[in-house]
Amino acid sequence: MSQRFYKIRGDTLEAAYRTMRAKYGADAVVMSTRQVAEGGILGWFARKHVEITVSVPLPAAAARTPSAAERKYAENSALPGKTATPRTREEFEQIIREAQRRMNSQPVPAPSAGGASAVLAFPKRKPETDAAPEELRREMQDIREMLQVLYAEHPGAGLPPEFAPHYRTLLHRGVARKTAAALLGAVVKNADPAMLREPRIFTERLHIEIRRMVKVTGGIALHGGQCRLVALCGPTGVGKTTNLAKLAAQFAVQERARVGLLTCDTYRVAAVEQLRVYANIIGLPMQVANDAGEVAEALRAFRGFDLVLMDTPGGSQFNLEQIHELKGVLGAARPHETILVLSAPTQADDLRSVVSNFKCLEPTSLLFTKLDETRQYGTILSILAEAGLPLSYMSVGQNVPDDIAVATPGMMANLVLEGKDSRG
Numbered sequence: 001m002s003q004r005f006y007k008i009r010g011d012t013l014e015a016a017y018r019t020m021r022a023k024y025g026a027d028a029v030v031m032s033t034r035q036v037a038e039g040g041i042l043g044w045f046a047r048k049h050v051e052i053t054v055s056v057p058l059p060a061a062a063a064r065t066p067s068a069a070e071r072k073y074a075e076n077s078a079l080p081g082k083t084a085t086p087r088t089r090e091e092f093e094q095i096i097r098e099a100q101r102r103m104n105s106q107p108v109p110a111p112s113a114g115g116a117s118a119v120l121a122f123p124k125r126k127p128e129t130d131a132a133p134e135e136l137r138r139e140m141q142d143i144r145e146m147l148q149v150l151y152a153e154h155p156g157a158g159l160p161p162e163f164a165p166h167y168r169t170l171l172h173r174g175v176a177r178k179t180a181a182a183l184l185g186a187v188v189k190n191a192d193p194a195m196l197r198e199p200r201i202f203t204e205r206l207h208i209e210i211r212r213m214v215k216v217t218g219g220i221a222l223h224g225g226q227c228r229l230v231a232l233c234g235p236t237g238v239g240k241t242t243n244l245a246k247l248a249a250q251f252a253v254q255e256r257a258r259v260g261l262l263t264c265d266t267y268r269v270a271a272v273e274q275l276r277v278y279a280n281i282i283g284l285p286m287q288v289a290n291d292a293g294e295v296a297e298a299l300r301a302f303r304g305f306d307l308v309l310m311d312t313p314g315g316s317q318f319n320l321e322q323i324h325e326l327k328g329v330l331g332a333a334r335p336h337e338t339i340l341v342l343s344a345p346t347q348a349d350d351l352r353s354v355v356s357n358f359k360c361l362e363p364t365s366l367l368f369t370k371l372d373e374t375r376q377y378g379t380i381l382s383i384l385a386e387a388g389l390p391l392s393y394m395s396v397g398q399n400v401p402d403d404i405a406v407a408t409p410g411m412m413a414n415l416v417l418e419g420k421d422s423r424g
């Protein structure tokens, strides 16, 4: 969309903003604000001004009819700094106070000074005097929250309140606040704000930013002539054994690789038997190791193989003793890759504690299972971003060997933005 940029100065932000409205009308948008000093001698006695850079759409562009959402935001956000980044706490607080005042049509006292709590402590309203429609109140709450997160975690990231619906969609899909704010901040930073008003364009840019955020391994890579050892670890029942069987079948059947199975999950007899069933069906040799010494011995039996997949006992992330024991076994095995297996329908905070407590096993990637049992794919995105680990595979069902896919950034973006599982 074509537009022209102007700089306007005023004694205060409010004054500059009023000039902008008077001169350029309702379509002008504040792109940035800054403090400037004028006159004075050697830096003394200079007068302080606020300078705003505004963008004004050229007539053809301005003729576009705003969407219902845009109109609603325009009606409810006509205040200084509407589309500018809040640069200071004062400015930020003012935006919130103004918005609340308009919602309540009554003055809202300034929050008391000092500390982050001042930003968070918004005055409580009595429900019986509250005339604001529920919908509008929720939207304002989202805007406030989005600004708070941005303000706290991405100072300087410009995010006009009109993009709050996108923020809310991300939260509904399970994306953590911080990740959502980072994504939207990146979208706004890397694109023309006027273009982003078009929801389709915004979604496209968001797709790009999600793809940028997601790192992947591309799956297990075989190294000709070298036996790769890959261990799967994680909590109980997440699908380690089932997905190990899927990988084994795919490498043995499709890639014609020499694959061996090794398990040190001897806590439960059934666990060994479960893997043995798969080993027999696929026709693969299997070794059982009870401790670090036996692991070394078992690995010798697989000399000359292309790939050894190692199953491990599952355990609660809070059973640190068991994790420590497994660390000893993995220390002896020295796998080339250690894949931490996580179940996607798990609550985000539990996933965080799994990642944090299994970190000592030095996982090289994450494998998310049970994507068919959730639509909160945003959780996966946030955990990946927070863990700083790449994604290797995604499991979308119980079928061996079909229900597993090598993860790609595009797949992850589709999941988050379209809410479909990766079979779709």
Ligand SMILES: Nc1nc2c(ncn2[C@@H]2O[C@H](COP(=O)(O)OP(=O)(O)O)[C@@H](O)[C@H]2O)c(=O)[nH]1
Binding pocket: 235, 236, 237, 238, 239, 240, 241, 242, 243, 314, 369, 370, 371, 372, 373, 395, 396, 397, 398, 403
């Ligand atoms: N719906 C669904 N179930 C799965 C998936 N992956 C594994 N499972 C099931 O989860 C259960 C536990 O799997 P298992 O491999 O024994 O977990 P482990 O304890 O981590 O080894 C089994 O019933 C699997 O069939 C998946 O992607 N989707």
Ligand SMILES: [Mg+2]
Binding pocket: 240, 241, 242, 265, 271, 311, 314
């Ligand atoms: Mg198992």
